[in-house]
Amino acid sequence: MATTWKDIELRYQQHLATLYPAGEIKAIFLLIVEEIAGIKSSKYILEKTKSAEIYEEKLNVILEELYSGKPVQHILGKADFYGEVFEVNSHTLIPRPETEELVHLILQDYKNKSAVKVIDIGTGTGCIPVTLQKHLKESNVWAVDISPEAIEVAKRNAAKLNQPVQFILADILEWEFMFSEPQGFDIVVSNPPYITPKEMQEMHANVLNHEPHTALFVEESAPLLFYDYITDFALYHLKQDGSLYFEINQYLSLETADLIRKKGFADLEIFKDINGVDRMIRARRL
Numbered sequence: 001m002a003t004t005w006k007d008i009e010l011r012y013q014q015h016l017a018t019l020y021p022a023g024e025i026k027a028i029f030l031l032i033v034e035e036i037a038g039i040k041s042s043k044y045i046l047e048k049t050k051s052a053e054i055y056e057e058k059l060n061v062i063l064e065e066l067y068s069g070k071p072v073q074h075i076l077g078k079a080d081f082y083g084e085v086f087e088v089n090s091h092t093l094i095p096r097p098e099t100e101e102l103v104h105l106i107l108q109d110y111k112n113k114s115a116v117k118v119i120d121i122g123t124g125t126g127c128i129p130v131t132l133q134k135h136l137k138e139s140n141v142w143a144v145d146i147s148p149e150a151i152e153v154a155k156r157n158a159a160k161l162n163q164p165v166q167f168i169l170a171d172i173l174e175w176e177f178m179f180s181e182p183q184g185f186d187i188v189v190s191n192p193p194y195i196t197p198k199e200m201q202e203m204h205a206n207v208l209n210h211e212p213h214t215a216l217f218v219e220e221s222a223p224l225l226f227y228d229y230i231t232d233f234a235l236y237h238l239k240q241d242g243s244l245y246f247e248i249n250q251y252l253s254l255e256t257a258d259l260i261r262k263k264g265f266a267d268l269e270i271f272k273d274i275n276g277v278d279r280m281i282r283a284r285r286l
């Protein structure tokens, strides 16, 4: 008897049971089915008992990749972010829902202004600047990353989504060399590396083995290094009353806020993410 989609779904559930909860396996499976056979998740139920034989070999290869811990976004080469699809690869962080919340906060704050000057530090796939450029149409949006490979991915994402973001390959720890004079940005935003080696020990093997460590980790002795440098950058390059937005380490929210306040920023506010933990900070340059 021909192998059906249902048979393969069962195979996925059995093989991946130790790696993911059942609901997540189903969601991953549906993404893969849509990608390789063009069957939308809403229509899957109608196809479930039909033959999947012509796709079986490919589905088995993907199952092996998933079993080895490769994230589904890397297998498919793409991830969703704020209603768009972004290319991802092993050089870029997979955009997270928490970062969509950061972008949402900015878009709420600037919903009545479409022409602002923005810079995103540590851009990865370019998910933050491309989304801001799309929604703040007349804006002048810049993005920086130290990784040439990430910049290439971000440039392709911007081009594919038709957004004229300008990219700079640079090290933010040497920001003094980036521009010769103050730029008068309205917004400086960043989701910098913020995971400490101690937290790293508790992380899922998928993240540790497949996502770029330069995107994620900081030294135990200087967990706020990037916040320190980016806040200095913002102090110099934001215009008066301009805004600084950070995604933050939930365990270091008070220390991060303290650092930013001590450098002279005002109106600091910490925001929680959908999981109820401290995840974003907004501050105003005096």
Ligand SMILES: C[S@@+](CC[C@H](N)C(=O)[O-])C[C@H]1O[C@@H](n2cnc3c(N)ncnc32)[C@H](O)[C@@H]1O
Pocket: 092, 093, 094, 095, 096, 099, 121, 122, 123, 124, 125, 126, 127, 128, 144, 145, 146, 147, 150, 170, 171, 172, 173, 191, 192, 193, 194, 214, 215, 216
């Ligand atoms: C946490 S990831 C964020 C990626 C993306 N903004 C997002 O939210 O999905 C941090 C990014 O910072 C970049 N990065 C790390 N060190 C850097 C440095 N010294 N200067 C500039 N970018 C850096 C990494 O390459 C990575 O793309």
